Amino acid sequence: MLKSTFLKAVAVTALSVSTWASAQAVDLQFYFPVAVGGKAADTIQELTAEYVAQNPDVNIDAVYAGSYQDTVAKAITAARGGNPPQLSVILSVDMFTLIDEDLIMPFDDYLTSDEEKAWLDGFYPSFMANSQTGGKTYGIPFQRSTPVLYWNKEAFKEAGLDPEVAPATWEEMVEFGKKLTKKDDSGNVTQWGVRIPSSGFPYWLFQGLAIANGAELANAKGNKTNFDAPNVIEAAQYLVDLSTKHEVMAPGIIEWGATPKAFFEGESAMIWTSTGNLTNVRDNAPFDFGVAMLPAKETRGAPTGGGNFYLFKGVSDEQAEAAVDFVQWITAPEQSAKWTIATGYVAPRAETWETEEMKAYTADFAPALVARDQLEFAKAELSTYQNQRVTGIFNDALAAAITGQKDVATALQEAQAQADEILAEYR
Amino acid sequence: MSRMSIKREWVHGWLLLLPAMVFLFAFTHIPAVTTLINSFFSTPRGRRSAEFIGLENYQEMLTDDVFWKVLWNNLWYAIGTIPLSIALAIAMALWVNDKLAGRSFVRMAYFTPTVLPLIAVANIWMFFYTPSFGLFDQITGFLFGWPASNYLGNPETALNAIIVVTVWKEAGFFMIFYLAALQAIPVSLKEAAQIEGAGRWTVFWRITFPLLMPTTLFVGVNAVINSFRLVDHIFILTDGGPDNASALLLFYIYEVAFRFWETAYAATLTVALLVLLSLLAIGQFFFFDRKVHYK
Numbered sequence: 001m002l003k004s005t006f007l008k009a010v011a012v013t014a015l016s017v018s019t020w021a022s023a024q025a026v027d028l029q030f031y032f033p034v035a036v037g038g039k040a041a042d043t044i045q046e047l048t049a050e051y052v053a054q055n056p057d058v059n060i061d062a063v064y065a066g067s068y069q070d071t072v073a074k075a076i077t078a079a080r081g082g083n084p085p086q087l088s089v090i091l092s093v094d095m096f097t098l099i100d101e102d103l104i105m106p107f108d109d110y111l112t113s114d115e116e117k118a119w120l121d122g123f124y125p126s127f128m129a130n131s132q133t134g135g136k137t138y139g140i141p142f143q144r145s146t147p148v149l150y151w152n153k154e155a156f157k158e159a160g161l162d163p164e165v166a167p168a169t170w171e172e173m174v175e176f177g178k179k180l181t182k183k184d185d186s187g188n189v190t191q192w193g194v195r196i197p198s199s200g201f202p203y204w205l206f207q208g209l210a211i212a213n214g215a216e217l218a219n220a221k222g223n224k225t226n227f228d229a230p231n232v233i234e235a236a237q238y239l240v241d242l243s244t245k246h247e248v249m250a251p252g253i254i255e256w257g258a259t260p261k262a263f264f265e266g267e268s269a270m271i272w273t274s275t276g277n278l279t280n281v282r283d284n285a286p287f288d289f290g291v292a293m294l295p296a297k298e299t300r301g302a303p304t305g306g307g308n309f310y311l312f313k314g315v316s317d318e319q320a321e322a323a324v325d326f327v328q329w330i331t332a333p334e335q336s337a338k339w340t341i342a343t344g345y346v347a348p349r350a351e352t353w354e355t356e357e358m359k360a361y362t363a364d365f366a367p368a369l370v371a372r373d374q375l376e377f378a379k380a381e382l383s384t385y386q387n388q389r390v391t392g393i394f395n396d397a398l399a400a401a402i403t404g405q406k407d408v409a410t411a412l413q414e415a416q417a418q419a420d421e422i423l424a425e426y427r
Numbered sequence: 428m429s430r431m432s433i434k435r436e437w438v439h440g441w442l443l444l445l446p447a448m449v450f451l452f453a454f455t456h457i458p459a460v461t462t463l464i465n466s467f468f469s470t471p472r473g474r475r476s477a478e479f480i481g482l483e484n485y486q487e488m489l490t491d492d493v494f495w496k497v498l499w500n501n502l503w504y505a506i507g508t509i510p511l512s513i514a515l516a517i518a519m520a521l522w523v524n525d526k527l528a529g530r531s532f533v534r535m536a537y538f539t540p541t542v543l544p545l546i547a548v549a550n551i552w553m554f555f556y557t558p559s560f561g562l563f564d565q566i567t568g569f570l571f572g573w574p575a576s577n578y579l580g581n582p583e584t585a586l587n588a589i590i591v592v593t594v595w596k597e598a599g600f601f602m603i604f605y606l607a608a609l610q611a612i613p614v615s616l617k618e619a620a621q622i623e624g625a626g627r628w629t630v631f632w633r634i635t636f637p638l639l640m641p642t643t644l645f646v647g648v649n650a651v652i653n654s655f656r657l658v659d660h661i662f663i664l665t666d667g668g669p670d671n672a673s674a675l676l677l678f679y680i681y682e683v684a685f686r687f688w689e690t691a692y693a694a695t696l697t698v699a700l701l702v703l704l705s706l707l708a709i710g711q712f713f714f715f716d717r718k719v720h721y722k
Contacts, residue, residue, distance in 0.1 A: 100473055253581070253668060254558075255553075261560070397670075399668050
């Protein structure tokens with residue numbers, strides 16, 4: 001008797017404390033990854049603190065969760081353990097995986113007023129391509145990027161090229177590359193024309209070629225890939241030819257991480273890499289450099305990349321509303337400008353580019369605009385159900401083609417067959 | 428002794444064992460059994476719960492090209508790392524066991540790689556291997572005029588490049604065990620042999636090496652385990668590429684489990700790894716043990 005009274009008392013106290021707490025403040029846990037160095041983490045922490053200071057009824061625990069890979073692993077593990085974060089920044093391409101795991105919910109249900117619904121239309125459509133499916137919005141673009149071409153103006157001058165003009169087409173890139181590739185007396189290459197890194201995730205930059213050639217690697221439903229389409233094979237053949245036939249790029253797999261360094265050291269005169277490296281190159285390149293859109297084949301083209309905000313299942317209505325409000329705040333022009341200037345990530349809303357801060361920034365540093373202008377030609381990034389696995393198969397096929405283990409068509413046809421086997425159950 | 432006190436001793440015995448057993452069960456036995464059970468089920472995803480599918484995961488494993496590739500890679504990795512790191516460890520131990528100037532310094536230098544975390548080591552080696560402006564290319568380019576290499580980006584050399592880092596990392600650690608063993612060998616044996624007119628090689632081959640056998644067994648078991656266990660540097664150096672040319676079994680298990688989220692299939696691969704390791708351990712103790720001279 002005594003025991004049960006005691007238990008009741010405990011239960012009542014616990015209940016009242018928890019209702020009291022929720023009446024006082026909403027607690028949010030928010031995971032974020034960092035892929036480009038220390039400043040990004042500091043900026044997110046700063047912005048979060050600023051929001052909490054303005055909104056005393058919300059508590060946000062911003063947790064740095066490592067790389068993108070670590071963050072999605074952590075979020076899935078926490079959710080399986082019954083303790084998901086309310087909010088997390090995860091790769092936009094992991095959307096189908098997270099839906100398949102039944103972990104996330106669309107933002108639409110919490111965007112009730114017309115004004116809030118209109119807010120979604122303010123994002124660049126190419127960034128929304130990997131964020132919406134089945135008419136619902138699951139991801140809000142935040143730390144998004146796109147690849148661009150950086151070129152060394154001094155090397156261009158030395159090679160007798162106009163230092164202000166970047167290659168605009170595939171043919172020009174080869175032609176310029178041949179002029180830029182330098183050899184010493186014994187025939188060893190001392191400077192390569194172009195560097196398209198292929199380690200780890202070659203599919204990402206490869207899409208810059210595939211999209212320019214009119215191909216999309218997967219459908220919008222995320223259940224069918226086009227790895228063996230003729231224009232994909234042609235694009236892959238071009239990539240392989242750069243080092244085997246035209247000899248303007250180093251053979252074998254080229255390391256992603258060492259690419260900016262290779263540019264600074266003069267190992268390569270043109271590099272393809274993310275806009276996330278813009279600030280890094282600006283601070284460290286010992287020569288004049290230019291930034292251009294990726295060269296065109298049938299059209300200009302580039303993938304998007306980077307992370308979106310996701311809203312996790314299992315949150316209370318108050319938490320969801322607070323989370324949505326926070327996301328709206330942090331993607332608003334003022335905050336978004338701060339974030340873009342600190343990191344080089346592309347501001348995902350047109351209105352951000354109209355702020356005074358951004359105007360001052362781009363006036364001083366015009367290359368930042370290239371990424372924004374390229375968005376017009378950008379298409380969705382490869383994203384499917386079981387995304388990491390399907391992308392992994394495609395990465396392996398590209399690596400096999402680049403290193404000459406398999407010929408391009410065979411490698412891609414095999415990859416398509418494997419992807420079909422995995423995706424069949426989602427059709 | 429009365430029945431009561433036997434029972435009490437029995438209780439005491441179990442109580443003393445309990446802390447260790449709790450940890451052993453919680454972190455070794457229960458996970459192993461759970462893994463085995465999971466390998467007979469499908470991967471649960473979202474609303475679809477796990478279903479019993481019998482041996483289907485095992486069939487998938489046998490037809491999985493990547494599985495055979497990583498298994499084969501692991502064999503090469505073992506063949507490449509174990510004998511070489513043991514031979515190097517013995518050579519280094521013999522060298523720093525002699526009286527030479529700066530002996531402590533050399534010992535410390537050999538042991539340093541062991542102290543460094545493997546991830547940090549991998550980042551340093553990453554720079555060594557970098558084509559054209561990495562350390563190796565700068566040296567070979569300056570001395571011999573060699574063209575730029577691409578050790579990590581070429582399927583023929585990627586695994587060997589990984590093996591070199593592993594040997595460099597492991598040899599110093601094994602050296603410590605050999606050094607301790609060498610100091611336990613009585614000098615009188617060596618002196619007696621020298622009086623009989625035995626050369627340095629005979630002394631090593633007939634006296635030192637046989638007496639080091641217990642250490643070699645111990646180091647050998649560790650080296651075999653490490654050849655399946657040490658995969659941290661692969662994440663930094665090659666990420667398993669190009670086209671899985673440098674992926675090892677444990678790396679593949681991690682990839683399947685925490686990148687692809689195919690947890691059931693990862694459990695199946697883990698069972699394969701467990702079976703392989705137990706067979707190797709049993710084999711080593713069973714066959715090797717007879718050739719070892721214990722004092």
